[in-house]
Amino acid sequence: MQWRVFKRLLAASASWKKLWMGGCAILLLATAMDVLGPYLIKHFIDDYLSHGRYMDAGSVQLFVIYVASLLIGSLAHYGAPLIFSRIALQVVEKLRKDVFQSVLSRPVSYFDKSATGALVSRLSNDTEAVKELFLNVIANFITNVVLVTGIFIMMAVLDFRLMLVCLALMPLVVGAMVMYQRLSTPMFQRVRALLSDINAQLHESLNGMPIIQLLNQQKRFNERFRGTVQEHFRWRVKNVKLDGLMLRALIDMFSMATLASIVYFFGRQSLEDVVEIGVLYAFISYLGRFVEPLIELTQRLNIMQQSLVAGQRVFELLDTEPERFDGVNQITDGRITLRNVSFSYNGETQVLQDVSLDIPAGGMLGVVGRTGSGKSTLMQLLIRFYPVTKGDILIDNHPLNTLSATSLRQDVCLVEQEPFLFQGTLADNLRLDRDYSEQEMTEALAKAGLKSMLQRLPQGLATPLGERGGRLSNGERHLVALARALLRKPKVLILDEATATVDSESEARVQQAVNRLHGEVTLIVIAHRLSTIRHADKIIVLHHGKLVEEGDHRQLMSLEGLYQHLYSIQTAHLLAD
Missing domain, CATH: 1.20.1560.10 (ABC transporter type 1, transmembrane domain)
Incomplete structure (x- = not known):
């Protein structure tokens, strides 16, 4: 050796x-x-x-x-x-x-x-x-x-x-x-x-x-x-x-x-x-x-x-085997299909079990469920952070592993629950390795509801944000991450509980941005606050890794199942506040 x-x-x-x-x-x-x-x-x-x-x-x-x-x-x-x-x-x-x-x-x-x-x-x-x-x-x-x-x-x-x-x-x-x-x-x-x-x-x-x-x-x-x-x-x-x-x-x-x-x-x-x-x-x-x-x-x-x-x-x-993206297919529309998808992190406990659904191009899917139900795992499978244990995920009828890395990372964007901002200026965090004009970045910030924040910053786009975006509030960091994703003009946009830790004003801005994007891109919204997805074309409810309910808001409320129970609890809390 x-x-x-x-x-x-x-x-x-x-x-x-x-x-x-x-x-x-x-x-x-x-x-x-x-x-x-x-x-x-x-x-x-x-x-x-x-x-x-x-x-x-x-x-x-x-x-x-x-x-x-x-x-x-x-x-x-x-x-x-x-x-x-x-x-x-x-x-x-x-x-x-x-x-x-x-x-x-x-x-x-x-x-x-x-x-x-x-x-x-x-x-x-x-x-x-x-x-x-x-x-x-x-x-x-x-x-x-x-x-x-x-x-x-x-x-x-x-x-x-x-x-x-x-x-x-x-x-x-x-x-x-x-x-x-x-x-x-x-x-x-x-x-x-x-x-x-x-x-x-x-x-x-x-x-x-x-x-x-x-x-x-x-x-x-x-x-x-x-x-x-x-x-x-x-x-x-x-x-x-x-x-x-x-x-x-x-x-x-x-x-x-x-x-x-x-x-x-x-x-x-x-x-x-x-x-x-x-x-x-x-x-x-x-x-x-x-x-x-x-x-x-x-x-x-x-x-x-x-x-x-x-x-x-x-x-x-x-010598550790790198992640390989050998696919050649491109994402054109953003239609997503899951066929009997199952997944386990350790090979023993199933985090997702036999999940099947279809999301049309430009459609909006809401994903809800209790903590540990598999919501975030589903999103990580969609962006190929982990390989599917069983079943198939297709985008535009192409299996996920046949998509090119360039197309997948360009056309499928994720805004995480705790978005990461790099040390540098606001423009640096928006551009990363791409050459966007100042006008394009300003428009993306406006779409994300950050026009007033941009005007408030002393140096505008050239303002240093500090380590992990420390000069911004938690809600502003989420919205900057959303603007960063919008700049790439994705075909699929995933919001992973983007309003879970923000204030009401930031939540309203995220909601407005989602409403504007509805129909333009395929939206997948993991919702902690169910009001965010009331107008989704379809909502699925996960429970212990299984898809137990699906439909729009009105249909799920009429079922009087888990979704109706979660929605009632949140409504009661809002009324109590």
Whole structure:
């Protein structure tokens, strides 16, 4: 799994091959300069200093070469991270764009099961962690592998037997790295999951702050959040302990054993033959430079594990099957037919059961029923937020899944019970991605009964509405959402209890707008206040997911059934008020 994630992340950076090649070339140059330094000093000690030749032409030339290698190495060490940083940032940019596009293509049912904070964490924290893979792991790995290879070559040139002694360190380091990976992977997965939980709880708490304070739930939410943070802390401490044991202490122990072996070898050799001090210096210097890359490689496993776990979470989101709209048919009139439609969210409880009806083009259908009767579910099926479990929904005699996405989203508009307005101006919320003229937007607002509101706004259509339309009243937000739908000139307009939470004046405006649209578009009105649908061509009554009554207002009242009961209750409340 980890290797597949690593390959996919490398594939994501394949678009920048020239940068990769340039970065690797500069790294090779930097490594060559690093390896060259101790070798030059060895020659200076053994060939010049030990023979009393301190400031002759040869030693000066060696000094110039040494200084030049330091300067070139410094410049190369400066340039390489810049190139790899650019690659890392471009990969993160691409991943974020792809992930966000993937999220936008998810069906609505996906968001029913996914916490918003967890999605935000994947889009921000996890993609940021992926950047570290390129910046601190891959670049470091290439640098240190080349450096270790160069060091072994130079060691072999100086003394092949001592090179074999140092080479014995490699299997021990590789074994430690493999063991660390196996032990740390579940830890990092748990840490990332807890971080998502923290983000999700923060998002939920901040959005629900008025309710939390109203119901005096601060203590409970604080305790829950503290518990999650504490568990995240405990797992991070476990990870730090593992890092302390496996990443530095173990490698240091191996390196000290190798150094002791080199010193022992030179000690034995000094008893039998002349020891070249320069070779001893070079080996100790190379050993130090050899151990540090190994320590860095092992320490980078920490970052690599976090990056790969984060990358796995990002790819899980990217690999989720998007909602597909492969249909080609267009909506022309807006006639709607339901044939024995049933639906269940969980596959067990039927929310709708065997619902059949016909709505002619330009007709008005009222939908009523108690809470939980399936009214809103019926509307969500009509706009294809969820697939029908059983039966068929047809628009203009075309099955819903054969309609093109463009036609469905353009010609079927929904005004929700709690409409969402984006942060921006009034014009931004009306236009969204379309190019409407100022006159068209003004006419749509007038049709929705917002002409007086538009005149009252200080900057007119350019007035910022604030987050979620906070500068408008609840009723005005509903009417702006209605105007936004009218701008698209839909063939079918669905109002999902659009007057349930508005005042009487806003309700009257919605009612006037509905009356003006009656006959122009196919209207489906889910009514909490039954006065809104008194003049509907047909009214259906849902009860526990079943269609139990249908007809116009007068017919349903004469039945003296559930509709008459609901209407009488509302009338009695109005008279009491």
